[in-house]
Amino acid sequence: MNRTILLIEDKTSLSETLKTLLEMHQFKVILAGNGEDGIKLARQRQPDLVISDVYMPVINGYELLESFKQDSDLSNIPVIMLTAKTEIEEINLAFKKGAAGYVTKPFLFKNLHATIKKVLLV
Amino acid sequence: MKSQQYIKVSHLMNGIKEPVLLIDPSELTVLKANDTAVELLGGGKRKAITGKPLQMHYGNGQQLQDMILPSPGDSFIITTTLTGSKILIDFKANRININRKPFLLAIGKLIEKKQTLKLQLQHLEKEKALHEMKANFMSMTSHEFRTPLTAIASAVDLLEARLQMDGMMNSFYQHNVSKVSTEVFNLNSMLDEILTLSKIMSNNYEVKKAPVDVMQVLNYLKFQYFSERKDERILNLKISGEPRKISVDKNQLSKILTNLISNAFKYSVKKNPSIQLSYHKHKLVIKVFDYGIGIPAKDIPHLFNSFYRGSNVDHIEGTGLGLAIVKTFTEMNNGTIDVTSEENKGTTFTLSFRYEP
Numbered sequence: 417m418n419r420t421i422l423l424i425e426d427k428t429s430l431s432e433t434l435k436t437l438l439e440m441h442q443f444k445v446i447l448a449g450n451g452e453d454g455i456k457l458a459r460q461r462q463p464d465l466v467i468s469d470v471y472m473p474v475i476n477g478y479e480l481l482e483s484f485k486q487d488s489d490l491s492n493i494p495v496i497m498l499t500a501k502t503e504i505e506e507i508n509l510a511f512k513k514g515a516a517g518y519v520t521k522p523f524l525f526k527n528l529h530a531t532i533k534k535v536l537l538v
Numbered sequence: 539m540k541s542q543q544y545i546k547v548s549h550l551m552n553g554i555k556e557p558v559l560l561i562d563p564s565e566l567t568v569l570k571a572n573d574t575a576v577e578l579l580g581g582g583k584r585k586a587i588t589g590k591p592l593q594m595h596y597g598n599g600q601q602l603q604d605m606i607l608p609s610p611g612d613s614f615i616i617t618t619t620l621t622g623s624k625i626l627i628d629f630k631a632n633r634i635n636i637n638r639k640p641f642l643l644a645i646g647k648l649i650e651k652k653q654t655l656k657l658q659l660q661h662l663e664k665e666k667a668l669h670e671m672k673a674n675f676m677s678m679t680s681h682e683f684r685t686p687l688t689a690i691a692s693a694v695d696l697l698e699a700r701l702q703m704d705g706m707m708n709s710f711y712q713h714n715v716s717k718v719s720t721e722v723f724n725l726n727s728m729l730d731e732i733l734t735l736s737k738i739m740s741n742n743y744e745v746k747k748a749p750v751d752v753m754q755v756l757n758y759l760k761f762q763y764f765s766e767r768k769d770e771r772i773l774n775l776k777i778s779g780e781p782r783k784i785s786v787d788k789n790q791l792s793k794i795l796t797n798l799i800s801n802a803f804k805y806s807v808k809k810n811p812s813i814q815l816s817y818h819k820h821k822l823v824i825k826v827f828d829y830g831i832g833i834p835a836k837d838i839p840h841l842f843n844s845f846y847r848g849s850n851v852d853h854i855e856g857t858g859l860g861l862a863i864v865k866t867f868t869e870m871n872n873g874t875i876d877v878t879s880e881e882n883k884g885t886t887f888t889l890s891f892r893y894e895p
Binding site: 427429430433434436437440471500501502503504505507519520521522523524525526527530 | 680681684685686687688689690691692693695696699700703719722723726730758762765766788789792
């Protein structure tokens with residue numbers, strides 16, 4: 417069965433390419449352009465995994481992680497952070513707030529794919 | 539009658555060009571002032587200051603009531619003279635004994651006119667704000683640069699996957715697709731290094747030391763940056779001794795290791811690079827080995843200078859900033875770095891960090 421990934425990313429040039437790449441690896445992909453829409457879509461569609469940017473409009477990635485943690489419908493969905501922030505403090509903060517994985521931009525798709533497989537245990 | 543010792547001190551005070559005050563430490567009263575002090579503080583009138591309490595502003599009579607001078611070397615500043623003109627005299631008070639009685643002998647240094655000092659402070663504040671603005675701008679810019687770089691890298695990945703899926707991949711496409719991808723990551727590394735150096739140059743780096751498990755940092759770096767390489771090379775790891783945490787800035791250690799390991803992969807083309815962690819009694823020694831072209835002896839003394847590149851690396855990408863950053867961060871964390879190299883055999887970088895109690 418195809419796993420569903422919700423990709424929350426405000427840059428469409430990246431999200432569309434990533435969507436195609438993920439679909440080529442048999443994932444179903446839902447796109448959201450900001451954290452608020454991402455939370456709404458996560459509630460509606462209950463994806464197997466969320467990949468989210470950190471710095472984006474409306475609700476940022478850390479606030480998104482907090483919302484997921486506090487919501488019983490969302491707290492079991494793993495979230496991988498995808499961000500240009502490479503500082504260890506940022507990475508630690510993301511894991512502290514409940515991230516299941518962290519990939520820094522720019523990245524090779526195979527590294528993101530390896531993280532997805534690790535998180536989904538596939 | 540004044541004692542011989544007191545007279546000697548008076549002569550001594552008048553022989554000094556700087557303003558000097560002899561102060562009663564219990565009452566903080568000015569007992570004696572030399573000619574320069576009388577001129578500067580009392581407008582030439584000795585009686586205006588001697589026998590009177592020490593004041594911070596001689597114009598409006600604010601006394602130094604809260605001032606306690608507990609030990610020699612303490613200082614105080616007098617900012618206004620009796621005539622009301624603004625001055626800044628930085629006095630250093632020294633405890634002396636005259637006939638076994640304690641006194642404070644305060645020798646002053648006229649520093650700058652208050653206005654000048656204010657301007658200098660304003661200038662410094664502006665400069666600080668400018669440095670901060672520059673660092674923030676660099677940080678923001680590098681973040682913004684990474685966005686299109688990520689889009690390019692992903693588009694290249696997609697192109698490669700599509701060419702393979704459609705059975706159209708050949709050596710020409712493979713070569714050029716890899717080239718674009720490599721250059722995107724080179725550009726990203728350059729951006730990182732310029733950002734780091736800019737932060738170092740504007741003194742914007744704070745060393746946040748905490749106990750760090752080096753193995754944990756290495757495992758993260760291996761997974762994030764040095765695994766699943768196209769050429770299938772891996773980083774060999776050797777550990778000896780009982781692992782202990784070291785007190786360093788985790789972010790800076792991670793940068794040091796990333797730079798050294800990246801270099802090792804860059805130069806150790808035919809053989810896997812390796813890293814060795816030796817936990818000694820008092821220190822951790824980290825050695826990063828590459829088995830590449832080596833560094834000519836004449837280049838070694840300049841290796842850690844910014845923008846310096848070895849004379850035999852023209853064909854290999856690099857900014858010449860990585861090792862300068864490595865050395866700066868190592869020293870900021872009280873570590874040492876050393877390099878040994880043999881041409882066409884390889885290079886070893888040795889880092890050493892003492893455990894802190």
